[in-house]
Every structure is written in structure tokens, then in C-alpha cells.
Amino acid sequence: MELKLTPQEEQEILETFIAESSDKHEQLDTFLTALEAEPSSKSILHDLNRVLHTLKGNAMSMGFSAIGELCHLMEEIFSYYKKGVLELNKDVFDALFKSSDKLGELIRGINEDKRITHKGIKTRLEVLIRDAKGEELVVEHTEPTDIQITPEVIAQDCEYVPTDEELVSQENEESQEPQEQIVQPLPEEPKKEKASFFVDLVRRLSRYIKGLFGLKKDHNIEEERGHSFLSKKEERPSLTVDNEASFYALFEENSDENAPPEQSVEEAISDPENVLIEEEIVVENDIESTDLLDKLYDKVEVSDTVQVPIRKLDALMNQMGQLIIERDRLASKEDSRAHKAELASLHRITSDLQYSVMNVRLVQVGTLFNKFHRVVRDVAEVEKKMVTLQIKGSDVEIDRTVLKTISDSLIHLVRNAIGHGLETADVRKELNKPVTGVVTLNAYSDKDHVIIEVTDDGAGVDPEAIREKLISKGIVSSQQAKSMSDDELIMHIFHTGFSSANQVSEISGRGVGMDVVKKSVETIGGQVNVQTKVGFGTTIRLKLPASLVVKGVLMFTMQSQEYAVPLAYTASVISLTKKDIRKAGLGLMATFLNKPISIVFLSDLLRMDDFSEIYDHGNLHRSFDEKSNSEKFEVVVVSNSGREFGVVVDKLLQQKEVIEKPLPYPLEGNVLLSGTTILGTGNICMILDAVAITEMLYSTKFKVYESQKAS
Amino acid sequence: MEAKMQEMLEEKERVVEDTGEKIQLIVFNLAAEEYAVPIEQVKEIVPTPKISPVPQTPEYVVGIANIRGQVLSVINLEKKFGFHQETHVLTSDKRNSSFVLVIEHEDTSIGVVVNQVPTTFAVPVSKIDSSDQMMQHSSMDASVIKGVANTQGRLIILIDILRMLELGEIKTNRDS
Structure with a gap:
């Protein structure tokens, strides 16, 4: 029974490992945050230990010792906390959160071929543990000294199985340094001995089990890794040794001359301290080895869910x-x-x-939302604000790619809500608001869309502040600024290079800006809206497609070529006559639902070599001028993030669900089109980039104003 | 299509009695000259399908076409190389007389429109003058021209379309 893995299989196992570990890491963050809020909760502590344990087991069996080590140290902290010799104060939580971050880095680093060192945080945890231990010794006075030595002796005497060098060096910065190599016993550091002792133990156990199956004894590490992984690492505790004799045989198997005295082995195992709080590794004396065999078959049960890359x-x-x-x-x-x-x-x-x-492809938004407990905690800490996070609509389902695309944006929005939105506790007290601010993440379905809202009950956005900012930054002239409505002003928070914060703080002033949020939402066909009321708070609303498989579009023809505009950006279809449309500056205007909107003839845009030509006076009037007075026009009203304009097309066709493909090389950079689709007839239909056209029309709006002024 | 081409090539090879290493070319006309690309670069040759012009693209990009379920850009090398003579307008009535060479390179494919049926031709490597010995063409990057095959009274210019792709010679962004 030779277990050889192809590189592809190995890759898949690695992918599964990373996926599972990221999942566990996410849970870890959630539980840590929960524990911080409620340190006395036994059930949270239990959950934490369970998660850490699984993560550690998985990592160890895959040879990622750094992850295992950190998990182990965190487990140890909790075990001391349980014993009551270690207090979970702010400092400890800080260390734990940092460890959790480092775990996340290490997990991500596996794939990114990055060297990540975890020494700093490791030492910090070890110091905490040492302190706690010192206290414990004072309290208990019972720990016999020989037990400290025992595992070390065993570890040194037992055959050393090298970990997969490649993997180790991938995740550890200085893999040659003793601190980084869990399998190398370090007499000065008791924890290390235990870890190495444990790893050796598990190795020998797994070898023993393979022996039962008649596996080759001189297995290579690859085989071991694959085997232990395939048989589901959660079952590492499953390597339970049920038979005393066979268990001891393990220790004898590979130890050469200086086999440790049996007595100390027994002690080493029976003392919970030395078996590394691996309570699951239980020595049960009274079960026959046939039971052990039977149990093994239970352990290879196949899971009911499949993880798919x-x-x-x-x-x-x-x-x-x-x-x-x-x-x-x-x-x-x-x-x-x-x-x-x-x-x-x-x-x-x-x-x-x-x-x-x-x-x-759908996943629950809760999978993303739950990560925000941690985000909110960290931001609140840095901003020195008191915040609670409310989560609503966790069970709303959305395409995984959509969720991934907006995750960074959501982090930014939450940072903003806390950093800029919420007031400090003192200010809130003065305003007769509850001292603790509330940030709400809300998701709900709306036909084919999922709406995600980030709401804060803070100060709101003041349009007047934006007006001043726009003028002082020279983005618009003071005269233009005066003529803008509040909504128009507020949309400027998405303007590139605009930041309404008076000072750049550690959190809000870094990374993506609101303009990036808007862009990334638009790449997947979504929209952003803002609702704000001074003194009451702000809601940023993301309207996202629930699925990316198909896109609803409205088709029309231009010069006998099929075009389409995404329904997500289509507000309505109207019919206008020439006299409904008036020239206004560079462009054209009409009235739609009692509101003035820009009108653009698509034929004018198609005719241009590039968008810069819209600045030339008359270019947006050409088709209009060519038409006779009696002609009726079919106009698609495009709406994007609260901005609306009409596009005059030749002939409307129908609505259709299409699969959008990107434009082929070398046309990817085309600004007018976002993609193409092949119609049933074999014809190609080009999909207009409604977002780009909006941007273009609105960026020239100032020019329109200017030319109006000039005329 | 490929099998057929292979057949034609084998036939050709029997005719041309020249020993030594040969390379196999797909030969087509641009303006009055004969041009060729190595056969390995050509994925297929199809009668020109309906081409949809794409707005806001350079003149030499004829448009995009559905070629066996794949949307590809189709370029006109005569325009790309700046031959100012009257080029063939690809209206539906003329479509049948022109062909598209599908050039494939890794993940990138592009169509090149040619006016007549391209032919295959095996030419001994010894008959190819490398480009540095020849007069530089006015509007082409020297590295795009690999050489000139001078054989049997024909003068065939070897161009390297892959090189053009690599160099980013074929671009749309006027705004860049």
C-alpha cells in the first residue's frame, strides 16, 4: 500500500489545508473577540481550545511547525488561565490577538511564498507563560523535577524525523534557527521540549499505525504528510493508544542505546503537563488491540461536504x-x-x-461579516472609541466572487464609520447620545441584488464641510460649489483625491480610499449610495449583483450592430422628441421625472476616436443637429450611484440574460465597452460600460458649467 | 483545417527538392508584397466571418469577430504597417474573398485579415536573409521582420506577429 501523491494531489491537499485553516483562523478571531467581551465564559473558552487544537493538529501534520507552535502556545495560555494562575488582562489579549494575526499571516504566507517570522510574538507568549508558570510553581510546589527532564531525554533519544524542509523554510524566516524548528529539542526551553516530544510521539504513533497496515517503515515524509492529512487531521487525537504494550513498543521501536527508563516514560505520559495538554491522547489500558483496529476503520469516514477550489x-x-x-x-x-x-x-x-x-457559488454574507468583530475591536482600540458591532442578515447569500471583491471595501467602510463617523465618548456624552457608538452591518436581498449597508450612529457627513473642502482643494470653483445640491456634494466623497477627514489617522488615512471602494464595487456591476444626516449618522449602501454567472442586459442596435447596457444600470426607457432636448453647454439636457438630466447620443460617442473629443464644442451636438424636428428618440435612462443620464439609441430590442466576456486582446483597455457576448445568432453584442460613461459625463459636467458661464 | 494544411505541406515538400533544414510558412499578400509567418504560429485559417467594428479603437483594428465561439480581435496589417493604398473594405460581399489567420500565442489569440487564400510554402533556412542585412522597412520595427526568403524568384518577407504581440506593438490605447 504505497501512498504516493502526485504534485497536483499535493497541491490540492495544500489548498484544502489553507482553506480549512483560514476558516479556523477566522473562528479563532471571532471567539477571541467574544472572550474578551466575556472572559468568564466557559463555553467560549472551550470553543477556543477546540479551534486551536484542530488548527494545531492540521498544521503539524502538514509540517507547518510555526503555525502549530503558535497555536500550542495560545492553548497553553488558556490552560493557565483555566488553572487560575494567569489573568486575561488587556496585555494578554493584546498578545493573543497579535498571535492570531500572525497565524493568519503564516497561513496566507504558505501560498504567497513569503517568509514570515513569528519569533517576536512567540517570545511574548512564552514570557507570559513563564510568568504564569513561576506563579504556579509557587502555588503548587508539587511538580517533580525529573518530569521536566523526561520529555527532553525522550526527544533526544528518539529518531529525529526531519520536517519537509521546503515547507518549513517557506513559512519560517530563519528555519535554521533552533527557535524555528520545533523538532529540535532545546533544553533551555521547556515548552520546546514538550512540543518536540509531542511531535515525535505523533510521528511514531502514525508510523505504528502504518505498520498495522503493513506500510513500509522507512516511509518518506511526503507519504506521511499525505496520509495523515487524508485521514483527516482532526483525528490526530484519534491516534489514541489503547493498548499499553503496543504503546510502549512505540517508544522502543526506534530508540537506540540510551532508551529512557520505562518509569519516566510512564510519568511523562501520565502527567498532563508533559503530554502538552493533549488530553485526547489517552492511554487506555483495558482495550484490546483488535478494538484499536476496529476504531481505525471508523476514522476513515468520508466527510459529507466537499471543499471545491x-x-x-x-x-x-x-x-x-x-x-x-x-x-x-x-x-x-x-x-x-x-x-x-x-x-x-x-x-x-x-x-x-x-x-x-x-x-x-453562493456563500452567506455572514462568513465575511463575522470577521468584522475583530476589525471593529482593533479600529475602536486605535481610535480610542467605544463601539459595538451589530450584524444583520448574516444568512443572505451572495456570489463568493462578489463577496471577495468587496471585502476590502467593507473593511474600509467600517474603518471610516468608526474613525470618521463615530464621535469620541466625551463628545457623545455631551450630545446626549449613548456613550458607545453602534456600527451596523446589514445585508438583505432585493430582487437580483444583494444590498449591504454599513451604518453608524455618528456625526454624519456635513455637506457644508465638503463644499468648503472642494473649494479649498480647488476641485471646483466657489461659484460651482454654491450651485450644487447636498446630494451632489456628498457624492464627492467618492472623488479621487478627496478626503474629508481633517487629519489622517492611523486607520482611516491609509489603504483604500472611498474612490477605490466605489471602483471595486463597480467592477462587479454594483453601485454605491450614501445616506447621511448631520448628527444622526451615515449609511453607505452597496447594491451588489447576487450572482455573476449571468448579467441581465437591455439590448438595442446602433447602425445595425447589437449593443447592450446592463439592467443594473438601467433606470427606465423613455421616448423623447427633439423639442424635449435642449443644448446646455457642451452637452444636451432634458427633463426626466421633473429632474434635469444629461442626454447623450450614443452615435456621437461611437463616432469619437476617444473620449477627450467630448470636450470639443459641438461634438455632443452633432447627431442632435442632424435630426429633424419631428423625430422621436428612444432613450435609455442610465442610473449609476444616484447619477442619471439618458442615452439615445437607434432601436431598442429586448431584455436578455447574457454571459459577459471581456473584450479580446488588444482591446481590453477600451473605455466605452466593458465586454462582449455572443448572441444566439452568432453575432457579437457589445456591452456598454455604463460606469465609464457616467464618469465621463460627470467629469465634464464642470466644463459644462464653465462653458455655460462663459456663454 | 490543420490536418489539411499539413497534407498540403507534405505535398509541397515533395516538390521542392532541396536538402537541408526547411521552415514551413504560411504566405499571404499585403499590398503588392508577399509576407509570411511560420506555420506554428497559425492556429487556423477561416473565411472572414462577420466583423463588428469596435468604437474608439485604432484604424488597423478592423473589429471583433466570433471565431468558433471565441471573440477575437481582427487586425489589418496593411493599415498597421501604414500602406496607404486602397485597402479592401470588408463588407459582406467582399467577405467571402478574404480570410482570417488566427494567430495564437499562449493565452492570447488574434485574427489577421488577408485578402487571398494564403498558401503554404517550405523554404530552406539557407535561403533566408536575416533582417539586419536588408534595408530597414520604413514603419516596421526591425525585430518584427525576421528576414526575407529569396527563392524560386519570389521575395517573401517573414514577419513575426508574436514579436509584435510581445512588443505591445498592437495597442488600442490612443490615450496612453
């Missing part, structure tokens, strides 16, 4: 898209009437399949 889902989604195009092509063939019934069932099946594929 996202790239496989992406591939599935692409194939799904091709299938739908092919289906539409068949349906639009001339002889399709003869096969109407067959096509109908094909249509139904593919649609069902499409929804299934979409469904598989």
Missing part, C-alpha cells in the same frame, strides 16, 4: 455560459419550430442547471 467553480461557470450560448443558437435556428418541444425541455434543463451552478 474556486477555480473549479469558475471553470464550471464558463462551461455553463457556453452551454447557454449554444442553446440559444439552436433555438434561433430556422428549423427550430419543428423541434419546439425538445428545445423547451432543453431550455428548462439548462436553466435549472444554470441556477444550480449559481447556487453552488
Whole structure:
């Protein structure tokens, strides 16, 4: 039974490991935050230990000793806390949170080929433990000295199995340094001995078990790693030794001359301190080895869920898209009437399949929201503000790619809400507000969209402050600023280079700005809106597509070429006559729902070599001037983040669900189009980039104002 | 298509009686000259499909086309190289007389429109003059021209479209 893994299998195992570990790390953060709020909770402590334990087991079996070490030290802190010799004060929590961060870094670092050192935080934890230990010794006076030595002796005497060098060096900065090598016993550091003792123990146990299966004794590490992983690491405790004799045989198996006295082995194992709080490794004397064998079979139970790398889902989604195009092509063939019934069932099946594929990609927003307990805690700490986080709608489902795309934006919005939105406790007291501010993350479904809101009950955004800022930064002239409505002013927080904070703080003044938030939301076809009331707080609302598999578009033709605009950006379709439209500065204006909106003839945009030509006077008037007075125009009202404008098209077609493909090389940079799709007829339909056109029209708006002034 | 081409090539090879290393070319006309690309770079040759012009792109990008379910850009090398003679307008009636060479390089594919049926031609390496010995073409990067095959009374210019892709010679961004 040779267990050899292909590089691909290894990669998949590694991917699974990373995915599981990230998951566990996320839980760790959540529980840590919870424990900080409620340090006396036994159940949280239990959960924490469980998570740490699993994480440690997984990491150890994969050879990522640094992760294992940190987990182990954290476990130890909690064990001392349980014993009552260590107090979980702010300092300790700080260290624990830092450790958790480092764990996250280490896990991410596996794939990024980054060298991450964990020595600093490790030492900090060790100091905490040493202090606690000193106290413990004073209290108990019971620890016999020989037990301190025992594991060390064992570890030194037992065969040393090198960890996978490649993996170790990937995650550890100085893998040659003794601190980084858990398997090398260090007499000065008791914890280390225990760890190495434990690792050796587990190795020998696994070898023993392989022996039962008739595996080769001189296994290579790869084999071991694969084996122990495949059999699910959570079951490391499953390597329970049920038979005393066979257990001792383990120790004898590979130890050469200086085998430790049996007595000390026994002590080493029976003393919980030395078996590294691995309570699960229990020595049960009264069970026969046949039971051990039986139990082994129980341990290879196959999980009911499958972890699928996202790239496989992406591939599935692409194939799904091709299938739908092919289906539409068949349906639009001339002889399709003869096969109407067959096509109908094909249509139904593919649609069902499409929804299934979409469904598989959905994840609950809670998976992201839950990470924010930690984010809020950290930001509140830095900003010296008191904050509670409320989470609503955790069970709303959204495409995983959408969630990933907005995760950074959401962090920024929450930082902003705490940093800029919420007032300090003193100010809040003066204002008769509750001292603790509330930041709410809320998600809910709205037809084909998911709305995610970040709300704070802070000071709100003052349009007057923005007005002043715009003028002082020279973004608009004071005259233009005066003519702007509050909503228009507030939309300027998304303007590149605009920051309304008076001073740059450690948290808010760094990383992505509001303009980046807006852009990243728009890349996936979403929109951003702001609602704010001075003194009562701000809500930033992200309107996101629930699924990225298909995109609803409104199709139309221009000069017999099919074009489309995403329904996500389509407010309505209206019909205008020439006299409804007036020239205004560089552009055209009309009234829509009693509001003036810009009108642009798409033919004028298509005619241009690039967007800079819109600044030339008359370029946006050309089609308008060519039309006769009686002509009616079909106008698509495009709406993006509260900005609306009308696009005059030649002829409207229908709404359609399409699979958008990016523009082919070398046209990726085209600013007017966001992508293409192949229609059932085989024709290509080009999808307009509504966002880019909005930006363009609104950036010139100032020029429009200016030219109005000039005229 | 590829199999067919291979067949044609083998046939050709039997005809040309020249020993020594040969390279196989796809030869096509641009303006009045014969140009060629190595056969390995050509994924397929298809009759020109319907090409949709793309707004706000340089003149030499004819547009985009659906070639076997894949959307590709189609470029016109005559325009790219700046030959100012009358080029063939790819209206539907003329479409049938022109072809698109699909050039594939790693993840990137691009179509090159040519006016007549491209032919295959095997040329001994010894008959190719490398580009540095020849007169530099006015508007082409020297590295894009690999050499000139001078054989059987024909003068065939070897161009390296992959090199053009690598150099970013084919670009759209007028704004950059």
C-alpha cells in the first residue's frame, strides 16, 4: 500500500489545508473577540481550545511547525488561565490577538511564498507563560523535577524525523534557527521540549499505525504528510493508544542505546503537563488491540461536504455560459419550430442547471461579516472609541466572487464609520447620545441584488464641510460649489483625491480610499449610495449583483450592430422628441421625472476616436443637429450611484440574460465597452460600460458649467 | 483545417527538392508584397466571418469577430504597417474573398485579415536573409521582420506577429 501523491494531489491537499485553516483562523478571531467581551465564559473558552487544537493538529501534520507552535502556545495560555494562575488582562489579549494575526499571516504566507517570522510574538507568549508558570510553581510546589527532564531525554533519544524542509523554510524566516524548528529539542526551553516530544510521539504513533497496515517503515515524509492529512487531521487525537504494550513498543521501536527508563516514560505520559495538554491522547489500558483496529476503520469516514477550489467553480461557470450560448443558437435556428418541444425541455434543463451552478457559488454574507468583530475591536482600540458591532442578515447569500471583491471595501467602510463617523465618548456624552457608538452591518436581498449597508450612529457627513473642502482643494470653483445640491456634494466623497477627514489617522488615512471602494464595487456591476444626516449618522449602501454567472442586459442596435447596457444600470426607457432636448453647454439636457438630466447620443460617442473629443464644442451636438424636428428618440435612462443620464439609441430590442466576456486582446483597455457576448445568432453584442460613461459625463459636467458661464 | 494544411505541406515538400533544414510558412499578400509567418504560429485559417467594428479603437483594428465561439480581435496589417493604398473594405460581399489567420500565442489569440487564400510554402533556412542585412522597412520595427526568403524568384518577407504581440506593438490605447 504505497501512498504516493502526485504534485497536483499535493497541491490540492495544500489548498484544502489553507482553506480549512483560514476558516479556523477566522473562528479563532471571532471567539477571541467574544472572550474578551466575556472572559468568564466557559463555553467560549472551550470553543477556543477546540479551534486551536484542530488548527494545531492540521498544521503539524502538514509540517507547518510555526503555525502549530503558535497555536500550542495560545492553548497553553488558556490552560493557565483555566488553572487560575494567569489573568486575561488587556496585555494578554493584546498578545493573543497579535498571535492570531500572525497565524493568519503564516497561513496566507504558505501560498504567497513569503517568509514570515513569528519569533517576536512567540517570545511574548512564552514570557507570559513563564510568568504564569513561576506563579504556579509557587502555588503548587508539587511538580517533580525529573518530569521536566523526561520529555527532553525522550526527544533526544528518539529518531529525529526531519520536517519537509521546503515547507518549513517557506513559512519560517530563519528555519535554521533552533527557535524555528520545533523538532529540535532545546533544553533551555521547556515548552520546546514538550512540543518536540509531542511531535515525535505523533510521528511514531502514525508510523505504528502504518505498520498495522503493513506500510513500509522507512516511509518518506511526503507519504506521511499525505496520509495523515487524508485521514483527516482532526483525528490526530484519534491516534489514541489503547493498548499499553503496543504503546510502549512505540517508544522502543526506534530508540537506540540510551532508551529512557520505562518509569519516566510512564510519568511523562501520565502527567498532563508533559503530554502538552493533549488530553485526547489517552492511554487506555483495558482495550484490546483488535478494538484499536476496529476504531481505525471508523476514522476513515468520508466527510459529507466537499471543499471545491474556486477555480473549479469558475471553470464550471464558463462551461455553463457556453452551454447557454449554444442553446440559444439552436433555438434561433430556422428549423427550430419543428423541434419546439425538445428545445423547451432543453431550455428548462439548462436553466435549472444554470441556477444550480449559481447556487453552488453562493456563500452567506455572514462568513465575511463575522470577521468584522475583530476589525471593529482593533479600529475602536486605535481610535480610542467605544463601539459595538451589530450584524444583520448574516444568512443572505451572495456570489463568493462578489463577496471577495468587496471585502476590502467593507473593511474600509467600517474603518471610516468608526474613525470618521463615530464621535469620541466625551463628545457623545455631551450630545446626549449613548456613550458607545453602534456600527451596523446589514445585508438583505432585493430582487437580483444583494444590498449591504454599513451604518453608524455618528456625526454624519456635513455637506457644508465638503463644499468648503472642494473649494479649498480647488476641485471646483466657489461659484460651482454654491450651485450644487447636498446630494451632489456628498457624492464627492467618492472623488479621487478627496478626503474629508481633517487629519489622517492611523486607520482611516491609509489603504483604500472611498474612490477605490466605489471602483471595486463597480467592477462587479454594483453601485454605491450614501445616506447621511448631520448628527444622526451615515449609511453607505452597496447594491451588489447576487450572482455573476449571468448579467441581465437591455439590448438595442446602433447602425445595425447589437449593443447592450446592463439592467443594473438601467433606470427606465423613455421616448423623447427633439423639442424635449435642449443644448446646455457642451452637452444636451432634458427633463426626466421633473429632474434635469444629461442626454447623450450614443452615435456621437461611437463616432469619437476617444473620449477627450467630448470636450470639443459641438461634438455632443452633432447627431442632435442632424435630426429633424419631428423625430422621436428612444432613450435609455442610465442610473449609476444616484447619477442619471439618458442615452439615445437607434432601436431598442429586448431584455436578455447574457454571459459577459471581456473584450479580446488588444482591446481590453477600451473605455466605452466593458465586454462582449455572443448572441444566439452568432453575432457579437457589445456591452456598454455604463460606469465609464457616467464618469465621463460627470467629469465634464464642470466644463459644462464653465462653458455655460462663459456663454 | 490543420490536418489539411499539413497534407498540403507534405505535398509541397515533395516538390521542392532541396536538402537541408526547411521552415514551413504560411504566405499571404499585403499590398503588392508577399509576407509570411511560420506555420506554428497559425492556429487556423477561416473565411472572414462577420466583423463588428469596435468604437474608439485604432484604424488597423478592423473589429471583433466570433471565431468558433471565441471573440477575437481582427487586425489589418496593411493599415498597421501604414500602406496607404486602397485597402479592401470588408463588407459582406467582399467577405467571402478574404480570410482570417488566427494567430495564437499562449493565452492570447488574434485574427489577421488577408485578402487571398494564403498558401503554404517550405523554404530552406539557407535561403533566408536575416533582417539586419536588408534595408530597414520604413514603419516596421526591425525585430518584427525576421528576414526575407529569396527563392524560386519570389521575395517573401517573414514577419513575426508574436514579436509584435510581445512588443505591445498592437495597442488600442490612443490615450496612453
